[in-house]
Every structure is written in structure tokens, then in C-alpha cells.
Amino acid sequence: MKKFGVIFCGQGVQKVGLGSSLYSNTITSDFLLSLDKSANFNLKKLLTQSEKILVTEYAQPALLAYSLSLFNFAASKLKKIGDIESFAGLSLGEYTALGASGVLLNDQLMSIVHHRGKLMQESCINQRTTLIAVSGTNVYEILSKKLEYEGNRSFYIANINSPTQIVIGTIYKDERELIKSLMEDCASLVCTPLKVDGAFHTPFMDDANQLYRKDILTLTPNFNNNKVYSNYSGTLYNPKNFFRNLSLQMNHSTHMSKIIKSMGNDGINCLITFCPNRSLMKIVKQNLPSMNVINISSPADIVRKIG
Template identity: 30%
Template sequence: MKPVGLLFPGQGSQFVGMGRELADTIPEVRSLFAEADAQLGFGLSTIMLEGPDAALMETRNTQPAIYLHSAGLWMLLDRYGLDVRAAAGHSLGEYSALHAAGALDFREGLEIVRLRGELMYRAGLERPGAMAAILGLDSDEVAGIAIRAAEETNFVSQAANFNAPGQTVVSGEVEGVERAMELARSSGARRAVRLPVSGAFHSELMEPAATELAERLAAARITDPSFPIVANSSASPLFRASEIRSRLEEQLTQPVRWVESIEWMIAQGITDFLEVGPGKVLAGLLRKIDRRALCRSIFDPASLDTALEGLRQ
């Protein structure tokens, strides 16, 4: 098979019904879903498969649900002895990538991402914030606009996700983000739209969550990964458990440097990617970053078979 890079989606890719075909047709995945329900003490898989949508949209449920879906898919993919050269995960997806690389045990990872979601949800209640996608402007320009909005309003505003050329997300307090949106529109942005999130993720408003999460990460069993994981906060590869721990600690308050992460992977000669989890968001971002690269999205048994067939050609 062709060598591949793995991509794992984060919050925003979820949908009610994700994993249904996997649970209905593959006993091992059904057992994994049941194991997660038992560990967490509630029916996470029921929320995944049946909803309601409002429950799945809660950050404390969204994060473990996406992690569980990706883990079920990876359990199947791992049987085929893929030649994985590197992996990256978008925000929450970094934990899925670490699990795939053997750095994070499934149960340990599930517990951490559930806590991560709860802490981020709580931080959003304690310091309400917002996020907005700015489309059609250079990322450096958007970063400058976010700084200017913070200076003008004295409210937090900062670049949070560098997702693709012409697609950057700002995060912070509502007043700061709204001013950034106004400045972006006046600078010629094609769109500036608020995102349906419960907090200002990847901004300084997440510092309380990051502090508590760091305590849990300090006690976590993390081992060296079997292939490099490209960190969100640095866009550089991680090879050691000690590096992983420190990067995860800073991840909640630092921007997701997705464009640079993908560019690093492509610079290593990776041209075939697998998106492992719900949706096709990361495949779309990859096309905007480098159209020469190919991403096959895997989210159910049929797409898994199609992706494997493509890698064999």
C-alpha cells in the first residue's frame, strides 16, 4: 500500500448517526461503543447514534463522541498494516492521533477528552466568549485584525485556527470578536460569521480549563508514539512522551496551526492522506492548502473499503 498521513477531525465534524453503520455491522466496534458507555457511566453511543442533536452539540459530549468514532475506525484500519508516516489531529483530533500512534491508551484518552470537554464547557460558562470564521483574507491580516480589535475594545480577541489559506478563525470575548468581524468586513473579507460554539476555544479565556487539564495530563500514561504526531500549537513533529504532554497542556490557549502542520507533512513526501472520523472537513481544508495532495475520508464501512482500494492502486 501507499504510505499515508493520518488526519483526525475535531469539534464541528459531528452529526447524529455517526458510527451507526459501524455499530450495526461490526461487532468489535459495537463492543468498543459499549465499553465507552460503561466507562463514562452514561449512554454516549446513544447520543451519537440517536441524538438529540442538542445533547451531541454539548462540548462535553461532542469531544468524547468524535474520539470514540475515530477510535472505532482506527481499530479497523490498524489491521491492514498501513505505512503511516505521520499524523495530525485538529484540536480534539490530536488526542485521536495520539491514540492511533499508541501513545495514548483508548480508555485513558476517552477519560481525558471527556474531562477536556467538561472543562472547556465550564470555562465557557464562567467567561462567555465567541468564535468567528473570517473568509477571504490572508491569515496574517486576520491575526493583525484580531490584535487591533482587542486594542480598540479592551476585550480579548486573537487568531485561534489557521485552517486554510483564506480561512482563519478568531476567538475571544464577544465584544472583541464582534469588532474583529467588523474590521474584517471593512477590510474586504468575503464572509465573517459567528460559529456555533459554547466558548472561546484556543484563546486565553481557556486558561482555567488548561490549568486543570494539565493536572490530569501530568498523571496520564503517555508513551512515545509509533509515528510522528504534528502538534497543533507548534506545527512540529512530536516523537517523545514528554513533548506530547507539554504540547497538550498549551493546546487549549494556543492557535491551531493547521496549514503549517499539513505543509510539514507534505514536505516529508506525504501525498496520500486518510481522514479518520466523522465528516469530510479536513479533506476540504487539504484541497485548499495543496491541491496536489489527495485525502480519502473514512467515516463508515463503505468509505473504509473505498479508501483501502485506492491505497492499493
């Protein structure tokens, strides 16, 4: 019997026409129609043709809807061949996990995620920041020593994705100098600027997070033995830590590496990643090389890979 874990993508993988294939499938199309009722924008246009999807305010609800519709289609098929044991998501994908697991209602999610994106977008406009993926052996130790040595922070650790990949956030104008400095410290590091609007999951998001906390307090989580991992702590959500952990997610480091390893230790023998490309699948493999991973990017993938 398969024990499935599911992981949902975060922001950065969006593209124009992301959800076009979803409207060619009756199940995903009908699901998106139900979500459209709780959106204050044209969801179909956003997912199929609008360039607004490239902007944080709209990218976040678009990716939420994209992933939830695919999971809704896949879930019934997965349950025929195994049990869905746990849920997680990278950054924004955590909200998808909370919806897919039933902890939060989808109509709540569409509204709050859109506002989350709006606040984060405004923060990026007020202070231009960016993210850099840093890859290499012992990358966490190298970055930690650099932070300790410099004292005043020229960057923050945003995402701990795997033992060989860390994402850091910095002020945009300092990007080139920071990459140069990192390469001087360790020539084997590979530094890749990411196509995002700002340095999410760092203190650069403090002001946006302060405003957003009011939204979180309006949520009504329903825990029914559902295992959903928190990006902030890297551990499972529960009724006692829910509001605190979710309120600290936007402006603190995410711990996807810890989450993936915990899923493996918990007996998960197949991880399903929902992502338009294979980037999330690669992160899983960097943490658990022997894990069976299936990436779902379209309804056709579900039919072909799951049945």
C-alpha cells in the same frame, strides 16, 4: 507503496445520530463496546440518539470514540497497501491521534477527554465566547495587522487552518461588531460564525486549562517511533515536549496548516481524514492542492474507498 498520514476531526462536526452506522458494523460496534467500559455514560445512546452530543462535555468523548472506531477498522486495510507514517488531529482530534498511534491508551483517553470537555463547557458558561472562521487571501497578515493596530485584543487567533482560513475567538456580544469591523478593513474577507460553545484555543480557556493540567500529568505516554503532531507547536511530539505541548493546547492557537505541510514535506503521498463531513478534507486541499485525500465518515466509506 503508499505512505499514509491520518488526520482526525475536531469539535464542531458533531450531530445527533453521528455514530448510528458504527453499530451496524461488527468491527466498529465491538470496538465501541470496549470503549464503553471506560466511559461513565451510555456511549451507544450518545452516539446514536442523544442530543447531549451537541454539548461540549459529551461532544468531545463522542467524537473521540467515533474516530477511533473508524480508524481501528481502517488500519488493518491500510497496512495491506502501504505504511501509516504519521498522525495528527485538529484540536480535539489530536487526542484521537495520540490514541490511534498507540502513544496513549484508549481507556485513559475516554476519561480525560470527557473531563476536558466538562471543564471547557463550564468555562463557556462562565463567560460566553465564540469562534469566527475568517477566509480570504492574505488573511493571516490582515488579522495580525489588525491585532497590532488595536493594541488591546478584541479577538485572538485560535486556529491557523490554511493560508486562506483562520479561526478567531472573541466575546459573544462583540461578534457582530467585530465582523463588521473586519469587513470594513477588507471587503473580500468572508466571516462565518461557527456553531461551537466557546472560543477554544484562546486565553478565554485559561481557567479551564489550569484545572485540566492536573489530568495531563496522570498520563503515561508510550513513544515507539510514532510520529504524532502537536497542535500547539505544529511539530512532532517526543518524550521531552509531550507534557508541555499538550498542556498548552487548550488555550493557545492550533497550527494545522503547518502540520499538513510538514506531512507533505515528509513524503506522505496520501492523507486519510476521519470526519463526518468534508470540512477537514477541504482544509488539507487548501494547504496541499495536489495531495491525494480520502475522507472516511462511515464503515461503508472504508469498504468502498480502501477495500
